[in-house]
Amino acid sequence: MNNTTDLLEHLANLLGRNGVITDAPDIEPYAVDWRKLFPGRPVCVVRPSSSAQVAQVVQACRDAGVPLVPQGGNTGLAGGAVPDVSGTQVVLSLNRMAAVRNVDAVGMTIEAEAGCILKVAQDAAAAAGRLLPISLAAEGSATIGGVVAANAGGVNVLRYGMTRSLVLGLEVVLPDGTIANGLRKLRKDNAGYDWKQLFIGSEGTLGVVTAAVLRLLPRPKHSVTALLSVTDPDAALQLLELAQDELGDQISAFELISRTSLQLVEKHAALKPPIAEGEWFVLIEAASSLAGMREAAEAMLGSAFEREIALDGVIAESGAQAAQLWALREHVTESEAREGKSVKHDVSVPLTAIPRFLVEAGQALAAGAPGTLVNVFGHLGDGNLHYNVLVGARHDADAINRIVHDVVAAYGGSISAEHGIGQYRVGELARYRSPVEMEMARRIKRALDPHGLLNPGKVLLP
Numbered sequence: 498m499n500n501t502t503d504l505l506e507h508l509a510n511l512l513g514r515n516g517v518i519t520d521a522p523d524i525e526p527y528a529v530d531w532r533k534l535f536p537g538r539p540v541c542v543v544r545p546s547s548s549a550q551v552a553q554v555v556q557a558c559r560d561a562g563v564p565l566v567p568q569g570g571n572t573g574l575a576g577g578a579v580p581d582v583s584g585t586q587v588v589l590s591l592n593r594m595a596a597v598r599n600v601d602a603v604g605m606t607i608e609a610e611a612g613c614i615l616k617v618a619q620d621a622a623a624a625a626g627r628l629l630p631i632s633l634a635a636e637g638s639a640t641i642g643g644v645v646a647a648n649a650g651g652v653n654v655l656r657y658g659m660t661r662s663l664v665l666g667l668e669v670v671l672p673d674g675t676i677a678n679g680l681r682k683l684r685k686d687n688a689g690y691d692w693k694q695l696f697i698g699s700e701g702t703l704g705v706v707t708a709a710v711l712r713l714l715p716r717p718k719h720s721v722t723a724l725l726s727v728t729d730p731d732a733a734l735q736l737l738e739l740a741q742d743e744l745g746d747q748i749s750a751f752e753l754i755s756r757t758s759l760q761l762v763e764k765h766a767a768l769k770p771p772i773a774e775g776e777w778f779v780l781i782e783a784a785s786s787l788a789g790m791r792e793a794a795e796a797m798l799g800s801a802f803e804r805e806i807a808l809d810g811v812i813a814e815s816g817a818q819a820a821q822l823w824a825l826r827e828h829v830t831e832s833e834a835r836e837g838k839s840v841k842h843d844v845s846v847p848l849t850a851i852p853r854f855l856v857e858a859g860q861a862l863a864a865g866a867p868g869t870l871v872n873v874f875g876h877l878g879d880g881n882l883h884y885n886v887l888v889g890a891r892h893d894a895d896a897i898n899r900i901v902h903d904v905v906a907a908y909g910g911s912i913s914a915e916h917g918i919g920q921y922r923v924g925e926l927a928r929y930r931s932p933v934e935m936e937m938a939r940r941i942k943r944a945l946d947p948h949g950l951l952n953p954g955k956v957l958l959p
């Protein structure tokens with residue numbers, strides 16, 4: 498108790514009274530994830546305003562032997578950014594470090610602090626005529642530090658890659674409180690180990706990301722958005738092949754949405770697709786610096802109807818209509834949450850295996866967890882599906898995970914394509930990754946965080 502009082506006093510001296518939150522109602526938003534699935538009980542929340550302060554906080558907690566949980570926008574889906582219920586962990590919020598430090602239109606880079614909201618960074622890039630191509634439903638609250646720490650995916654991955662492929666430089670506070678400044682803006686840097694890769698996607702278990710330099714791209718001037726309905730996932734894959742032939746490298750999103758997903762969106766968000774019903778829907782976006790996108794999309798739709806791949810389809814006539822089509826996709830998660838309890842799976846399997854995976858997982862669930870309803874949607878172009886099982890109170894989440902993940906494993910897939918492991922999938926990772934890979938991960942963790950004080954219980958079992 499004394500130790501805690503001393504630590505709180507010390508932290509308040511470092512950060513000022515505003516930098517340390519201890520009152521229960523003020524702590525609440527930091528203590529639990531937005532879905533309220535992982536409620537925690539931190540000692541306090543600290544809000545440093547510079548990398549130097551982050552380093553001081555980490556040192557103070559290390560000296561006191563107190564674990565730290567780094568937190569960005571707290572939009573994650575795997576409980577990776579919230580503390581446990583022990584009442585012993587300190588939440589380290591980066592939300593006071595929110596500056597875009599610079600945008601370089603010629604070098605095509607942006608440097609931003611960890612707490613900078615993704616949307617703010619996107620807008621700063623856009624103001625300079627450039628594109629920051631990380632696009633996700635939570636972009637209005639997710640932060641650059643969180644996006645990097647989670648190696649976020651989103652809807653543009655098939656064209657631009659995961660966050661990892663856009664990170665040029667990082668600043669990280671290590672678990673011993675030292676600052677590693679690698680905020681370089683270089684596209685080519687092969688000088689020794691590329692250590693920043695360790696921190697991207699490590700979910701705050703190896704270091705605290707305090708700032709990042711991200712690569713920007715030319716901003717496409719022309720884009721086209723289309724929604725099509727198809728009978729089954731096989732047809733959706735045929736459509737992907739067709740889109741690759743007709744639109745080639747201009748495809749920036751290729752999203753699959755099931756009828757169940759759209760029924761949930763209609764029920765909870767009052768939005769309806771403007772095309773005839775199909776079992777499955779595909780939302781396609783293509784973008785280019787050159788004109789002719791619409792014509793290319795029309796040609797693609799024409800072939801899709803001619804070859805009877807698509808049942809119906811529409812091309813957005815305006816930016817507003819494109820936004821309406823995207824709204825259908827973007828409201829799925831929220832509508833699912835309103836419907837009730839779900840067991841989420843964020844899986845990837847090789848693209849051509851997707852139709853078989855869906856059939857087999859569906860059969861396995863019908864046999865092992867009757868009465869559940871599957872809400873499938875996701876980034877088909879990347880082989881990444883959100884396979885979310887809506888459950889009643891009597892269903893056992895662990896059993897449902899086992900059913901779905903066993904089928905994923907049988908197809909050589911991943912149990913986390915983009916959301917990460919957090920605390921939610923920590924047991925699943927240990928189960929599905931090989932002993933060699935798990936031991937390698939533990940050695941890296943021990944080397945950087947020998948006392949296990951950074952985000953304990955996330956990614957790896959303690």
Ligand code: 2HG
Pocket residue numbers: 574634651829830841842875883885
């Ligand atoms: C998305 O693609 C997000 O919209 C959330 O990754 C997925 O709610 C989900 O399961």
Ligand code: ZN
Pocket residue numbers: 650651875876883915
């Ligand atoms: Zn997703």
